[in-house]
Amino acid sequence: MLANQMPAVAKDSGSVVVSPVSGKSDLKHFIELPKRLYREQPGYVAPLDIERAETLDPGKNPYFRHAEVQLFLAWRGDKPVGRISVQICKLYQERYGDRTGHFGFIDAIDDLEVYAALMAAAEDWLSQRGMLRILGPLSFSTNEESGLLIDGFNALPMLMMPYHAPYAGFRLEECGYGKAKDLIAYDVDKTTYQAVGSNRLLDKVKAEGRVRVRPLNMKHYHRDLALALDIFNDAWSENWGMIPFTQAEIEAAAAGLKPLIDPKLVAIAEVDGEAAGMLVCVPNLMEAIADLDGSLLPLGWIKLIWRLKVGRLKTARVPLMGIRRKHHGTLLGATLLPLMFAAIKDHFLSRGLERVELSWILEDNLPMRRVCEGVGAKAYKTYRLYEKRLG
Structure with a gap:
């Protein structure tokens, strides 16, 4: 979806199929998936659908003016079970020149197969575009929602700060990801x-x-x-x-x-x-x-x-x-x-x-x-x- 120059294709990983977001129905699934995953969690409040839609809209979010972005959904049968964004920020490349691409909006059921399929799709997409490193989650940049929650899961939900399930960090580590940097929230x-x-x-x-x-x-x-x-x-x-x-x-x-x-x-x-x-x-x-x-x-x-x-x-x-x-x-x-x-x-x-x-x-x-x-x-x-x- 959106600003990619090379078309993304669906990736089949066993019972999980990861496909690019295409059309309003897919985008609706992408926005609503976290609600289904986290609705009962005390540390989660669903952000406004209208705000999420504007964040993901190339015509309304200025980030897209200097970035190439692709959204993916993971499917098991006809049910969405995970999502991820992957992006290359031109301003980041100009500033750091280290051929790093980013991922964000990572949410999925507690299933290593789903996480592995999502991360493989993101890694393939970036590798095809010459990137040598993947860093995230950034949704979409350090000026927006940054990092994956690793403690404080039941604490107060806060404006423009993401929520993730306690298992998410472990699943990323099982996919070969390591710590780059921690971000601290104070109260x-x-x-x-x-x-x-x-x-x-x-x-x-x-x-x-x-x-x-x-x-x-x-x-x-x-x-x-x-x-x-x-x-x-x-x-x-x-x-x-x-x-x-x-x-x-x-x-x-x-x-x-x-x-x-x-x-x-x-x-x-x-x-x-x-x-x-x-x-x-x-x-x-x-x-x-x-x-x-x-x-x-x-x-x-x-x-x-x-x-x-x-x-x-x-x-x-x-x-x-x-x-x-x-x-x-x-x-x-x-x-x-x-x-x-x-x-x-x-x-x-x-x-x-x-x-x-x-x-x-x-x-x-x-x-x-x-x-x-x-x-x-x-x-x-x-x-x-x-x-x-x-x-």
């Missing part, structure tokens, strides 16, 4: 968060007057969110596996996040009048849609709007935070994130929010992990990226 509860905000160093920086922390200006929403994403691109540009947001992706992210944005839960730190850091906290959409099973019909729209605008959600996520590289390793830079956390604290608590997830952080990004732990956050979920050499 802060309101009791701990109340203690954030004042120590001698932060008070000194505030007194000097060089730093100003302000909320997002909704009159200039697109400008301010684009500014936050520009800071994110700069802050994380040297991190492992990072691909900066393109301008089109910045615009799409701004449009997608707007219904969730509370301007007082966004902090932009300015140093000597220049934007130097940002922190974006958004209410947890997964809490608001927990009982909708992915559908907004017939009354889901009403429930969702009421819960976001009137109801008091208890959970939130910080998907974006960082400071510009010029301030990394400086004493002033070390204060910016704590100051931003302190700036949104009162509004966070006044909204009735009780927990916030900070995610995700690379396992070896010790400076950022120390910042998270410094505001009382505790690691509570781990997502793993897997890799395998091809050929």
Whole structure:
């Protein structure tokens, strides 16, 4: 399906047949499969079908402008039993030049034959296009859902963070995949968060007057969110596996996040009048849609709007935070994130929010992990990226 130049073909692996997604019926199966697999699991909430469809639509997701993508379904008889995406990002190739392709959207029944067939189809597709390594899951990139959940299966479902069954990691390892990198999600509860905000160093920086922390200006929403994403691109540009947001992706992210944005839960730190850091906290959409099973019909729209605008959600996520590289390793830079956390604290608590997830952080990004732990956050979920050499 979608943007491949060479046609994908069905792969027969014993009783399992893996075939490329073709047409609306296949796409519907691809979107709905995780619901059937995970519906009874306490750590799973079905994402909105409309959001999944837009993510997989080459006309709506800017990722497809710089990537070649194929979706596959695994079938046993007439029943879909697994799914996977496989993709080659041109921007990744330009940046790293290591001939690595990616896989994502990996979900299947607990059956090694199914996993082996899906991974073989992905590996063949990439090998035919000259790739030497496969890495994932990335659905589709590090700027979207990343990693495979390996612990915290019963923990709070969170916006833009994937769910996988406990067996998934073991099945990938049985297919010859090994750990490439772990991603850590942190959790802060309101009791701990109340203690954030004042120590001698932060008070000194505030007194000097060089730093100003302000909320997002909704009159200039697109400008301010684009500014936050520009800071994110700069802050994380040297991190492992990072691909900066393109301008089109910045615009799409701004449009997608707007219904969730509370301007007082966004902090932009300015140093000597220049934007130097940002922190974006958004209410947890997964809490608001927990009982909708992915559908907004017939009354889901009403429930969702009421819960976001009137109801008091208890959970939130910080998907974006960082400071510009010029301030990394400086004493002033070390204060910016704590100051931003302190700036949104009162509004966070006044909204009735009780927990916030900070995610995700690379396992070896010790400076950022120390910042998270410094505001009382505790690691509570781990997502793993897997890799395998091809050929």
